[in-house]
Amino acid sequence: MARRSYNQYCALARALDVIGERWTLLLVRELLLGPRRYKDLLDGLPRIGTNLLADRLRGLEGVGIVRRTVLPPPAGSAVYELTELGHRLEPAVFELGRWGAHFLQPRNAGDAVDPSWFFVSIRATFRPEAAAKLRETYELRIDGMPFHARIDNGRARTSQGHAADPDVIVTTDLDTFIGLLSQDVSPREALGRGRARVEGDQMALQRFVEIFAWPAPEAFAPA
């Protein structure tokens, strides 16, 4: 052990002792949509370095945030997943993401991008009141990557992979998906221009956007 610590009797300092190191919260982000293999994590965290990833996984396993599991046959591969304690980091991750959205623009030349980074965030702007009477499962295929969101009883659950029983399947690319969430592109427009395709109820995309779209950014005086 002998991890570095701030040695402060303070809840924030304790949290940062555990998840304050470089890459750690990004690693948690990768796991929020479900279990991942070592290789998937390396791909989702460009430039992390394989030794650091191994270090972080060991450390997070040690404090009970991450669990190593072997998938049942036929997969049989080793995966890492969040424990209950790890999942409880989600509100903090969402708050940080909401704050960091102010710095999202511009998109720099060397920036890596991944559909899952945007899909995982949709619950951060979920509007329960807009989904109160809804019961629907959306499968999203963004740049070919499958995700799904299940709306039920005013709650939303999201995960990577195909849905078992989707009511509707939306196929689109990441730029269009971001455009829809930021309301720069209307569902009608996206469908009309062939930037999105819906299998099932064509109005479902409209509902999806109403539930998950980002609120208008407030004005800042950052100086």
Place this chain on the structure above:
Amino acid sequence: MARRSYNQYCALARALDVIGERWTLLLVRELLLGPRRYKDLLDGLPRIGTNLLADRLRGLEGVGIVRRTVLPPPAGSAVYELTELGHRLEPAVFELGRWGAHFLQPRNAGDAVDPSWFFVSIRATFRPEAAAKLRETYELRIDGMPFHARIDNGRARTSQGHAADPDVIVTTDLDTFIGLLSQDVSPREALGRGRARVEGDQMALQRFVEIFAWPAPEAFAPA
């Protein structure tokens, strides 16, 4: 400049580019209760090293989170304070603190402690519904350090220093204050044993605790 970046087009990664470095969020914590001088910050961040503090302050000033100000006479000293953008980190700081509270115990031998670290957190567990009809200003003196909380219209504002017009003044030590917040010590008990003293309405301490006490910790299975 040339700060280190994750180079990911992702709101969380952008946030961590800005506030993910060591000490940064603790520095923000120090400023959440109001402006502080360089020396105060050094005292509140044991072992930070004076060069790192200067680096961090410059960095945070550069991105518009912190502002350097000179207090009006007669003080005339230079202080650092949060900008609007900096204050918007409060929800994320509170979420991290709520999560980190699971790791608060035990209190280790070498741990530094400061009353402000606990006072600043009381709004993280503020119960607006319990304060709906209340309009009251508490001055707390914890281990001799003055703070105050102003309740009005279901909202709470907190700050360091003496209140201009306190309805009540509570004098206590940090252990008792923590005991009251964690409900290990009842207000009656604290007053009866002389661990807390109230100038003004003796029932005010009871109301303070009802508004700000921590919820009972949920059970965990961290393994």
Place this chain on the structure above:
DNA sequence: CGGAATCCTCTTCGATACTG
């Protein structure tokens, strides 16, 4: 004395190469 800049040592990071 408060507010830093400099110097030096130690740890951590990150890239690549290598192994079961």
Place this chain on the structure above:
DNA sequence: CAGTATCGAAGAGGATTCCG
């Protein structure tokens, strides 16, 4: 695929010195 080993580069953290 899932890691371990290695090594130069960058960052952390004390101590000391400098400046107003």
